[in-house]
Amino acid sequence: MYMQILKPRFLFILLGVLLLISLASLYYRYMVLNNYEIYLADQEEEENI
Amino acid sequence: MTPLEQVTADTLQCLWEAPHFLFFSTEVEPLVVYSHLFPGIVALIFSLVLLFKREKDLEVYLLISLSFLFSLFALIDLRLWALLDPNEIMFLWSLLNYIEPLIYLITAYLVLHYAFRRSIPTWIEYIFGLSYLPIIIFGPTKLNLIAYDYSNCDRLAVEGALLNYVYSLEIFLIVLTVLSAFFTLKKTTDSKGSKATIFLVIGSILFLTALSSGNIFGTLFQESLGEESWKFGQYGLFGMPIFLGAIIYIIVKFNAFNTKLLGAQALVLTLSALVGSLILIAQSTATRIVSGFTLFFVVVFGIFLIRSVKKEVKLREQIEELVVTLDSANEKLKVLDKMKSEFVSIASHQLRSPLTSVRGYASMLAEGSYGKLTAKAQEVAERIADSAKYMALSVEDYLNVSRIEAGNMKYEYSDFSLKDIAEKIVDELRPVGMKKGLVMVFRSDCDAGCMVHADIGKTRQVIMNLIDNSMKYTPKGTITVVAHDDVKKKKMYITIQDTGVGMSKGTQSEVFEKFVRAKNANNVNVTGTGLGLFVAKKMLDDMKGKVTAESEGEGMGSTFTIEFPLLG
Numbered sequence: 001m002y003m004q005i006l007k008p009r010f011l012f013i014l015l016g017v018l019l020l021i022s023l024a025s026l027y028y029r030y031m032v033l034n035n036y037e038i039y040l041a042d043q044e045e046e047e048n049i
Numbered sequence: 050m051t052p053l054e055q056v057t058a059d060t061l062q063c064l065w066e067a068p069h070f071l072f073f074s075t076e077v078e079p080l081v082v083y084s085h086l087f088p089g090i091v092a093l094i095f096s097l098v099l100l101f102k103r104e105k106d107l108e109v110y111l112l113i114s115l116s117f118l119f120s121l122f123a124l125i126d127l128r129l130w131a132l133l134d135p136n137e138i139m140f141l142w143s144l145l146n147y148i149e150p151l152i153y154l155i156t157a158y159l160v161l162h163y164a165f166r167r168s169i170p171t172w173i174e175y176i177f178g179l180s181y182l183p184i185i186i187f188g189p190t191k192l193n194l195i196a197y198d199y200s201n202c203d204r205l206a207v208e209g210a211l212l213n214y215v216y217s218l219e220i221f222l223i224v225l226t227v228l229s230a231f232f233t234l235k236k237t238t239d240s241k242g243s244k245a246t247i248f249l250v251i252g253s254i255l256f257l258t259a260l261s262s263g264n265i266f267g268t269l270f271q272e273s274l275g276e277e278s279w280k281f282g283q284y285g286l287f288g289m290p291i292f293l294g295a296i297i298y299i300i301v302k303f304n305a306f307n308t309k310l311l312g313a314q315a316l317v318l319t320l321s322a323l324v325g326s327l328i329l330i331a332q333s334t335a336t337r338i339v340s341g342f343t344l345f346f347v348v349v350f351g352i353f354l355i356r357s358v359k360k361e362v363k364l365r366e367q368i369e370e371l372v373v374t375l376d377s378a379n380e381k382l383k384v385l386d387k388m389k390s391e392f393v394s395i396a397s398h399q400l401r402s403p404l405t406s407v408r409g410y411a412s413m414l415a416e417g418s419y420g421k422l423t424a425k426a427q428e429v430a431e432r433i434a435d436s437a438k439y440m441a442l443s444v445e446d447y448l449n450v451s452r453i454e455a456g457n458m459k460y461e462y463s464d465f466s467l468k469d470i471a472e473k474i475v476d477e478l479r480p481v482g483m484k485k486g487l488v489m490v491f492r493s494d495c496d497a498g499c500m501v502h503a504d505i506g507k508t509r510q511v512i513m514n515l516i517d518n519s520m521k522y523t524p525k526g527t528i529t530v531v532a533h534d535d536v537k538k539k540k541m542y543i544t545i546q547d548t549g550v551g552m553s554k555g556t557q558s559e560v561f562e563k564f565v566r567a568k569n570a571n572n573v574n575v576t577g578t579g580l581g582l583f584v585a586k587k588m589l590d591d592m593k594g595k596v597t598a599e600s601e602g603e604g605m606g607s608t609f610t611i612e613f614p615l616l617g
Binding site for chain 1: 135136137139140143144147171174175178179181182185186188189191194195196197198199200207
C-alpha cells in the first residue's frame with residue numbers, strides 16, 4: 001500500500017499539481033500584481049513597479 | 050505618472066504598432082512569422098490528427114503532448130515578437146522557459162521508451178521527473194526572469210540563473226538520448242526495430258539541437274547583439290518539421306507507436322499547413338489570392354487522395370485477414386482429411402479379416418465341403434460368397450484410396466511385358482464374360498516387345514479393374530482389348546473398348562474423380578463405389594503412366610486407354 005507512493009506515476013501526478021500551482025502564481029505575479037523589476041534606459045537604475 | 054504608466058508611455062515612444070490577430074505586426078519580419086507559423090501549425094495539426102485516432106497508448110499520448118507543446122511554444126514565441134505590453138511579455142517569456150525543457154523531457158522520454166521497448170528503468174523515470182522540479186519551484190521567481198529591459202526598444206527580458214540550469218538540462222538530455230539509443234541498438238537484434246529507432250533518434254537529436262542552439266545563442270549574445278541575437282534562433286524551429294517528418298516516416302514505414310497514419314494524410318496536412326502559412330505572411334493581395342486557390346485545391350484533392358488511399362489500405366487489410374483465415378482453415382482441413390484417411394484405413398483393415406472368413410466358409414458351403422446342400426441352400430451360399438467377394442473388393446478400394454491419400458502406397462518396380470499381362474487377364478475373365486453373354490477379344494500389335502517398367506501387381510490390378518469396369522457397364526456385345534506400341538513416341542498402350550452404356554462428355558471429364566459415377570451407371574450396375582477409376586488413375590500417375598476415357602455419348606460404348614513409357 002505504502003509502496004504506491006514510491007511509484008513514478010505518483011511522482012508525475014505530484015509534479016503535475018505543483019506545475020499548475022507554479023503556473024498560477026506566475027500568472028498572478030505578472031498579469032495581476034505586475035510585480036517585476038525593470039531596467040530603465042537613461043537613468044541606468046532599477047525601479048520596482 | 051506611476052512607473053507603469055511611465056513605461057507604457059515610453060513604450061509608445063518606441064513607435065511599435067500594436068499586434069493584430071494576436072501574432073501579426075508590421076514590426077515583425079515575414080521570415081520570423083513564417084519560421085514560427087509553419088512549424089507551429091504543422092505540429093498543431095499533427096497533434097489533432099493523433100488525438101482523433103481511436104487506439105492510443107502512452108507513446109501516442111507523448112507524441113500528442115509533444116507536438117501540442119511545441120505548437121504552443123512556437124505560437125507564444127511569435128506573439129512575443131509582436132507584443133509591446135511588458136506585463137504580458139514577462140509572463141509569456143517566463144512561460145516559454147517552462148515549456149521548452151518540458152519539450153526536451155518528453156522527446157527524450159519518448160525516444161527512451163521506444164528504444165527500451167517500453168520498459169524504462171524506474172530510476173530513469175525519477176531522474177526525468179525530479180529534473181523538472183527546480184523549474185516548477187523557481188519558475189515564478191526572479192531566478193527565471195530578473196527584469197524587463199527597458200534600456201532600449203528591443204522589448205527583451207533579462208534572463209536569470211534558472212536558464213543556465215535549463216540549458217544544462219537540455220544538453221544532458223540530448224547526450225542521454227544519444228547514449229541510451231546507442232546502447233540499446235547494440236543489444237537489439239531486430240533490424241526493423243533498430244532502423245526505426247535510428248530514424249527516431251536522428252530526428253529528435255536534430256530537432257532538439259536546432260531548438261536549443263537558437264535559444265542558447267540568443268541568451269549568450271543578447272547583451273552584445275540585442276534583439277538581433279534572437280533572430281538567429283528562430284530558424285531552429287524548423288527542426289520540428291524535420292522531427293515530425295522522421296516520426297511520420299517511422300509510423301508509415303514501420304507501423305510504430307501503435308497508430309495507423311497514412312503517408313497521404315501526412316503529406317496533405319503538411320502541404321496545407323505550408324500553403325496556409327504562406328497566405329498569412331503574403332505581402333500582396335495577388336499572392337494571397339494565388340495561395341488561397343492553391344490551398345483550396347490542395348485540400349480538395351488531398352481529401353480525394355486520402356479517401357482512395359484509405360479504401361485501398363482497408364481492402365489490403367481485408368485481404369490479409371482473409372489469407373490468415375484461409376491458411377488456418379486449410380490447415381484444419383488437412384488435419385481432418387488425414388484423420389479421415391486414417392479412420393478409413395483402420396476401419397477397412399478391421400472389416401477385411403472377418404470378410405475373408407465369411408467368403409471362405411460361404412465358398413466351402415457352396416462347394417459342399419460340409420455335406421450336400423439342397424438346391425435352394427446352395428444358391429443362398431453362392432450369393433453370400435458373391436456378396437462377400439464384392440464387399441472385399443470395395444474394402445480393398447477404400448484401403449487403396451486411404452493409402453494413396455496418406456502417401457503410403459508402395460511400388461515394386463520391374464520390367465515386364467504389358468501384352469502378356471493383359472492377355473492373361475482377358476483369358477481369366479473370359480469365362481465370366483461368357484456367362485454374361487459377352488464376347489471378349491484380345492489383339493496385340495507390338496513392334497518392340499511391349500516391355501514396360503512398373504509395378505507388375507499394381508498394373509495387373511489396374512487393367513483388371515478397367516476390364517471389369519467395362520464388363521459391368523456392358524449388358525451385351527463385345528469387349529475388345531488391344532495391346533499396341535508406338536516406337537516413335539516410345540509409348541506402350543492398352544486399349545479397352547466396349548459396346549456398353551457409354552457416357553456423356555461431362556461425365557468423361559470427371560469419371561476419374563473420387564466417388565464419381567456415370568449418371569446412367571445405376572441402370573446397369575448398382576454396386577459400384579465410384580472409387581475403381583480413381584484408384585487406377587492415381588496408381589498410373591505414380592508409375593508415370595496415364596489413363597484416358599473416351600465415349601461418343603450415352604449408349605455408344607466407351608474406350609479406356611492406358612499408356613506407359615515403352616522400354617527399349
